[in-house]
Amino acid sequence: MAFANLDGVILGKDCPKIITPITPRTLEELERQALELGGQKLEDYKGRELAYDTNGLEGSKPTFISDIVEWRIDCYEHALDPSAITHAAAILRSRTPLPILATFRTTPEGGEKDLATGQYIRLLTTLANSGSVAGIDVELSRGREVIATILHAAHSAGSSVVASVHDFKATPSTQSIVDTLTAMEDSGADIAKFVCMPKDAGDTLALMQATWQASQKLNIPIITAAMGPTGTISRVAGSLFGSSATFATVGDASAPGQVPASVLKPILTTIEKWAEEA
């Protein structure tokens, strides 16, 4: 698995990264949620029961529970207006030190709004050109040409592209998930992300198996997650199978099965520590 850089946060290196979605509907909510996220500092979790070591983490830069903030643009009231989005992105940039991953999740993949392809390209390229975001999520289903156009804008602005697929209904076979993650790499994306809905633990295992196989094969970092109660384990232990990041909450959840970042962080640190000491 290779690396991807989101404003200095390196996916694929060291501990799995915690990505925290925010889902503001208004500018006021955006400011409040950004501040709430920034309020969760690593130092506050010193001395927690689980082995949680902040040594070496305290530099001049404050360190946070979350590594990256995911802004779910589709929840925003002016989500279809590129200039309103550019304005909101600049405000978010000024309110959080965390790298911003901008995601417009469309209705067919579980999001709140839909966009015609032309609008989708315009919105995401405008956002890339704004220079406020470190990463942009692009749905694989939009096709290679759309991805290439957004990739070009993102890379010119120094940001990365996450190609994504979300199956809210089911879990495909292991081979099909590996093929999808491979298609994301072939599209030129910097990170490949696959999220599904397991009906039972066997489906979650199929996702973990696919994560492991793809992480052995691909040259870009992978993110996978299973939603709902049977998927929760994938968010805690996915990194052991090759997932470079996990989505966790500060405040509202953006998908079923997400766990609070403040609970997850000590667990991830503990797993990492045990693995190093074993």
Ligand SMILES: O=C1C[C@@](O)(C(=O)O)C[C@@H](O)[C@@H]1O
């Ligand atoms: O892709 C993902 C993962 C996610 O769906 C989850 O299950 O945690 C949450 C979304 O906000 C994000 O875009």
